[in-house]
Amino acid sequence: MRVAMATSVSAPDAVNEDLFLAGPGFAVLLDGAGTRGIEAICRHGVAWYTTRLGGELVARLAFERGPLTQLLGDAIEAVAATHRHTCDLADPSSPSATVAILRLGGGRADYLVLGDSVLLLNGSRALVVDDRREVAFRQPYQVVYDAAAEGSAEWVEARRVYIEALRANRNQPGGFWLAKDDPRAAAEAITGTLPIGEVTDAALLTNGASRYVDRFGLADWAQTLLTLKTLGPEEIIHRVRAAEQAAGVVPDDATVAHLASIAK
Template sequence: MRIELGTAPGDPARPNEDYAAAALPASGRGGALVLLDGVTPPQGDDGCLHSVAWFTARLGGALGELSVSRRDMALREVLSEAIRRTADTHRATCDLSHPRTPQATVVLVRWDDERVEHLVLSDSVLLVAEADGRVVPVLDDRLARLPRASLAMEALTDATLRNKEGGFFTAAADPEVAARAVAGTAARTEVTAVAALTDGAARWVEKFREGDWPDCLALLRKEGPQALVDRVRTLERADTDRVFLGLGKTHDDAAAIYAEL
């Protein structure tokens, strides 16, 4: 089995709010991948004493532990319990009802000898390489379907579209959001590899159009996740006229995981 990950902060002066990890049981049979993209709130009060990086580390750790220790739980149940556990660690000190309470996108993959399970919540990307050679992107596209004007307003105010009907969903403090995740299962024999990317790493496809998702997986297979992240950084620095980046931030936290099963 081959598992590699790569990551880089968008700003070296700020903590990396992405989280990427592999969880492997002591038995050596099966495993899990966890990828989170922490949502950076606008400046101002978010009702929480803790940073987004603090939140993603705790949620990510809970997801990894539950994925391998509670195989009786479906991945939506794993996510729900991980959110509850994380919320309980700061419920007494923070206002978890605040719309900007720390939150994150989620990609979760778990496998054993018989099956490969997956879950995606919000705009991080999962790529599944199938035995017949196809590469299938698993996407939660609710955020992409929202009007740009609505998203611009959402980014600047607390008139939030997140975690409500007609908007999009992230892992924050409400365990019920797990029911909104895109989830599925495949036979282990049908999957040869998986890759998870936060949107900072997915820019290689989504913003810079350097290739499609199969091309992206081929790059990950050949050169590894850190090479993808490094290529994105090179493209960002070269886009001085902001042809591809537009009004978006020059650099975003970026993380990718690649696993051959």
């Protein structure tokens, strides 16, 4: 398996809260989430959370063969145990992350997606694995928020309603699911398995990079895979940043990884 990866932070003075890790037979992509002022809830912050969760996942993927949902649940619990005594993990806005995992071995390609990162599998057939629950939940609130003039009373109220709705429905039935402090969230992930011989290459994208397709419509997923194979992950991010600038859209951390020669 050959791995090519590119990442870009949202702003020069910001910390990149995405994380990509890979080893023999596996790849993991995390996209951290949190609100402004999160240090009052968790003194460690979002980047710390993604790094710790990624480390716990890699340790398990390297040495354990259990179901991916079990490995993720165990990793979530392990991280929670390290800071439950210092941070308010019960607060809905404590650090969380989306998770995308691809594991290869034993003639299988096992995958898991939790949250709005995207996993592309290419080969005898193309498969897009994405979790649209948060996107679908956000959409009606986002429309009202975006329509209001920034700084106006309507904007302030729409933002308050938007944030409170996210807090109330994060990791709740009927809402959406992320890796946070409750290992039971792992059972809500989208999972599956393909024969490894059916997979030639794959890609993992955080939502800051998947904007290339699902927000700006610059290509479809098949064209995205072709661009990754011919021009590399940096080109996808370069095009996303150009589209953001043209549309006046605030940048997000963006990470893309392309895995090639999977079935060899």
